Amino acid sequence: MKEKSSLTPEDVAAILNIAKNTVYELIKRGELTAYRVGRKIRVDLQDVEAYKKKGKNLESTPVNIPATTEIPTLQLEASLEGDSFSPSPRLVICGQDVLLDILARHLERHPNGTYALRHNVGSFAGLLALYRGKAHLASAHLWDGDKGIYNLTYVRYILCGIPAVIIHLAYRMQGFYTAKGNPKGIKTWQDLKRPDLVFINREKGCGTRVLLDEQIRRLGMDRRQISGYEREEHSHLAVASAVSRGEADYALGNEKASLQVRGVDFVPLQKERYELVMLKEDMDLPPFQAVIEILQSQDFKKELQGLGDYDLTELGRIVAEV
Template sequence: MSKEEVSLTPEEVSGILKIAKNTVYELIKRGELPAYRVGRKIRVDLKDVENYKKQGKINELLSESHIPQHQKITGNLAAKKGFFTDEIIPASQELVVCGQDVLLDILARYLDRHPNGARSFRHHVGSFPGLLALYQGKAHLAAIHLWDGEKDIYNIPYVRHLMPGTPAVIIHLACRMQGFYVARNNPKHIKDWHDLIRTDIVFINRERGSGTRVLLDEHLHRLKLDRQLINGYDKEDYSHLAMASAVARGEADLALGNEKVSLQVRGIDFIPLQKERYEMVIRKENMEKPLFQAVLEIIRSSEFKSELQGLGDYDLNETGLIVAEV
């Protein structure tokens, strides 16, 4: 499958480039990122996204080093532009939401029209950066999927240690299946974690701090597999979609990601390995505020769950439950 055949939505582009969706639209509007319409929907070719990255423009976009001090973006304006700054963002009528799953985009849409809701600004970062932003007061909500291999539990140990002294509430969103992306019909007969160290396998990895990278490293530790033997361990990408596309194009034999993306990319198969818990973290001090109660109401609503169910690959049996207060 060639790069020319892979088309992306603006949401998927924002995940790959790690910028806000609004910034993607601005790039398209300025003609810096080629795009086209399919009916009423905008699509961007993967090859154009990769060309944009190669030009180095994304490094300028995500860095404030080129911005004069008197023009520095702060507060909620920073959130709108997709930047994090040193200024604490108050829990006002605008929400900064960290995480990469499409269900957060659906949540943002529901919040936008809820009577006690607000406009949400999505920041497509992995679990570690999201928790750090929440701890530092630069985000309001963080969605995470961090597995502790020693205790065989998700999220609670990480919230406790990455948000020290900060009371927080963990709310369950959904369970998702994680597994391997391999070429169609699995020509190299990949089965489990031990295949990662085969000399004939080329791997592509997620970035450090993402929940998927943590899952990989925890299993390597448990199984005593030497990461230095993995061909491609240090080759990183920033979204499930980008990695699945790399496998589809033959640039890698193997990648780790969630099942949903495997249904979006032609030319790959999915090998299920582990069901993971995808959960939202909120500061406890905000829980009783109307805006955050609106978040809970939406997550627990039959309308929200029904829309997620239609997307597939979500186990919603515990959606909306408070799983821990840390």
């Protein structure tokens, strides 16, 4: 092999007589310094020689990545074409709104972006995945009924002291789905007390369920008195569909789903903040900077405006560092 000062991962693998996947592991762990040229990874020959001289066992796993490396501290993928990443790395984005699907698509096209894996879970599950290192971004719309604020309280406690950044996505309206024409006259949170109504609930841990339980607590109710409270579905569309089929009199969800399901009306109750959370330590890495740039771009905002039913006045604004 012809020596050169700038080496591909394949070159490094040949020099060290190891698998190419192991080279990516060494880079990810910070044992081998690397840098990007566009979407490609390069290693200087002198850094390979320095690694060889250290005589490190390839199974060692240092926990700190040197500040000089430009490789994000994320899972590096070995599915490549040539020596370009495809993708590198993948970001896991937790949340259930179509807005996040659009974000993932824009991220794939961004010069510093990457491919994203979407995990459709509720706010609690998403924040727990972020805390456990199983996700890189998580959306949240968790209401603190005592303070009258969204997300800040939950992010602080679920992430258990790990610094995080909260970025605003959109305001959405939450309310009751009812049968067309609202024949039961459902209008306010007080209607949760009515014994003649059958409810259908969302799963534990999602933002809609948290909002419901907080309102029940504030009303001083016993949730077991709500007929149908124990029956759960895992999306806005699922509960709206159940109402349209007559399987329940009402359900709680966002306005957008009511426009997608025939035979339901929407009773607006509360405007919520829908926001994105990332770890502060990741914020300066290229893929995360790409996310922020996308959220603050006019192209992204225009596409969301085309969908309607979002208040985007604060889209992309960093609202808190926790």
